[in-house]
Amino acid sequence: MRTELTERFGIEYPIFGFTPSEHVAAAISRAGGLGVLGCVRFNEADELNTVLEWMHENTDGKPFGVDIVMPAKIPTEGTQVDLDSLIPAEHRAFVERTLDELHVPKLPGEERVNAGVLGWLHSVARSHVDIAMEHADRYGQIKLIANALGSPPKDVIDKSHEHGVQVAALAGARAHAMHHVDAGVDIVIAQGYEAGGHTGEITSIILWPEIVDAVRGHASVLAAGGVGSGRQMAAALASGAEGVWMGSYWLTAAEYKLGSTGDGPTTIQQALLDATSHDTVRRRIYSGKPARLLKTKWTDAWDAADAPEPLPMPLQNILVSEAHARISAADDASVVAMPAGQIVGRMNAITPTAELIEDLVREYEETVARLGQTVVERSPA
Template identity: 65%
Template sequence: MATATGQGDIRDRLGIEHPIVGFTPSEHVAAAISRAGGLGVLGCVRFNDAEELDATLDWLDANTDGKPYGVDVVMPMNAPTEGSAIDLSTLIPQEHRDFVDRTLEELGVPALPGGVAEGAGVLGWLHSVARAQVDVALRHRPALIANALGSPPKDVIDEAHAAGVPVAALAGRVVHAQRQVDDGVDIVVAQGHEAGGHTGEITSMVLLPEVVDAVGDRALVLGAGGIGCGRQVAAALALGASGVWMGSAWLLAEEYGKGFPGSAAMQDALLHASSSDTVRSRIYSGKPARLLRSRWSEAWAAPDAPEPLPMPLQNLLVAEAHLRISAAEDPGVIAMPAGQIIGRFDRIRPVADMMADLVEETRTAIARLAAF
């Protein structure tokens, strides 16, 4: 499959067959993407415990047929504070706690049997934990370390480079991409407004060529946001990208259901969603992120709802709520990052089938464009 020129070939740089990078919180999906010739990137924010991440990466080492994989950490550039979950919890207003409790009750979301540990779901959003995750990852064989919130600190980049591992960062504006490359980032993921999760205000069609023109002579650029089929992969390549970064598409992978409570309800909600059934809000983490629209998101948009807190306080506030929502398995009350591309998916399939269709349709689209 042809790719744009620039600082080499993303396939050679990452040791992959196809210029397709797939982000996912599921190690089963990540492994399947890598086995199919792409690069599966495991989202690490759900891991509060270094030993749990270490064991998961052991599993990836053993289940990727020797193919490369990557890891994605979350290092907020401007976190309001750092400390234990108990310390952070003192900064959350009682008004916000009362709102969450009242909303869960109104939505019929039951409590978890036995409750949850203090700080569950928040520690992975802290610098100290993200750094520990990088240290754990480098004891394995990642082909890439990515930061979902921009450029990692310089010492983290240096640590990865010393181990021979390239670093990627997501950017929503040209100025962010330029700063990242100046810091030593090797791969910029230009993520447009359409994308799921943390995303900016500029659409992919505008952002991607701007980023390629600004930094494409110094770093590889991947297109992200609104990519779910081969025609969209070809479009990203035509705009100058060296490859694509996909996230939301893999939520409908058959492998996603392994080990994730509430995955059946989430996939059911996605199957019935259109491209207009997402909302960009700060309710998930404190930073703007695109989520599946649901009764949970609508409650936060009501006039009497409090303003979301800054990161990582908002995540600490809603961490238990998200666990309860997942366990409730109600498709109408999903709290899940998802991009506008979800409107084109109508079935659950194995990753291998999804990847085969992506590659074939990309080749067909490129051949058709060549006729012009």
């Protein structure tokens, strides 16, 4: 395939695959797309460094990207104790009570996950940027840095450009896209309401062309939210996007083993395989901002009449971080806490990443050929 972005990135297909799994990210890049490694799970810069080395060794020199969560507004910094003190006791009690009611065991031993995901924090995200730039210089494979929350800070954009790295940012509304362009981003990821994770109110079919029109001449657009087949990829490119950004789609990749304890689908994968397009909800309970999640007993609990209002970012994520760890360890598909888009209804088999890409491209090409046949010479007026 050829679009402006395949040329710019030297990739075979304009398929940008976001995933927290280095195994999946590498497989996407090897198969001709651009794997984008989600970095929010790395609390320590060393961990990220090790994984990026692994990416280098497993991508045949192909380009890839990193996704770093840099909130547009610098959140409250300070020691963990400072942030903890901002969480109301009522909220902590609700989480404890809910986990008990859902029979989610405590973590073994004295282990306590009280750190939240530090990757949300400004200082940690900056260290991720530094590591990524070192790797960009060392191997020349890191070609994209993406930010899921608002426009990246100007110095990060400038620094990325100095290192030959393009900058992308997610937008759920036209106004956000315009802000990104003003900040100097190269690529706007237009992510519709149906997407997994953070989303706005406007759906993909509306949002994609709206943002394409808004940023034309200033940035390219990747279409996100609702892409899980070649037909949907054709719909995305029809909108004027130069490629697609997909996240949920890779969660049932065979190489995705995060949280796995053995062979076969992981607990999270089993929950995803079982879900229909109706089995997601968009709630503030994951991070403090509206994010689409798989509907489970955990999300149901937060919908109950006795549930407190979720806290603002980053406090909500700190509040639920131990719960997320306990839920992960619990191995119960009915209590999963997992971002997932409405596309989850199409995710019905564990499939190798290369095959996932091949499926997309084959159906895309079939779709374009079929559309070509709908156009006939106009009859004279």
